[in-house]
Amino acid sequence: MGTIVYRIYQICIAAPILLVLTLLTALVTIAGSFIGSPSFWGYYPGKIWSQLICYILLIPVKVNGHYDIHRKTSYIFVANHQGAFDIFLIYGFLGRNFKWMMKKSLRSIPFVGKACQAAGHIFVDKSGPKKVQETIEHARHTLKDGMSLVVFPEGRRTYTGHMGSFKKGAFQLADNLQLPVVPLSINGSFEVLPRTGGFIKRHRMILTLHEPIFPQSQGPENIKSTMEKAYAAIQEGLPEKYRKEDNTVQETITM
DSSP: OOHHHHHHHIIIIIHHHHHHHHHHHHHHHHHHHHHSOHHHHTTHHHHHHHHHHHHHTTOOEEEEEOOOOOTTSOOEEEEOOOSTTHHHHHHHHSOSOEEEEEEGGGGGSTTHHHHHHHHTOEEEOOSSHHHHHHHHHHHHHHSOTTOEEEEOTTOSOOSSSSOOOOOSHHHHHHHHHTOOEEEEEEESHHHHSOTTOOSOOOOOEEEEEOOOBOOSSSSHHHHHHHHHHHHHHHHHTSOGGGOOOHHHHHHHHHO
8 A cells, every 4th residue: 555545544534443442442441441340341342452453454463482370370561662552562463461550640631531540540740749649559459369550661762772771660569569571572563653743654563572581580670680681672673773782781770
């Protein structure tokens, strides 16, 4: 499909369909979570919505990597943040029931924010020590019996395709709860829709699951070690043009 034809398709056909799908998904999630199980309604409508977005926009997806992920084990998945389509790639194709860890400000997005709140996703409030502790306790009660968490430790999307520095919040949480961390490499989302915006481009997205990193101890050394291993694993799953030199990686980890 030519570029011009694909842009016309986006505007005239895909965009109206996806807008309706987004509203329906939000309403179904809110209603379902109210009358039923948030663990079900907070995941499956979003999963189907994300898959449909990729299919309707004709974006091919591939998932590969490590499959030794146990259904009854809770994990903290950490991924590089290439672009807006990271959400659809993970939600639609990770294949694990999970909650997102997201900025408190996202709660104000019409319909979507309310749906995320109803589904039990974890909003991070850093306004004070008490709020941070409440976030940890929310996670502690949520991450049980195979329910996992997905975090973008960079905290924001990249401008260049390269990974930025990791914030240690997700790794502190994993250390506090003694949960394994699973690195995820996202490749192709930057080409589909970078942070700088523009039209969506058709480009294959690849989600690579790496081997789980289990806690070896508890405390600052375990946090630092897990961050280093996760950063290295994610970078290994990226194409050469988006990898950093070893010395740059060390500076990024220790900042």
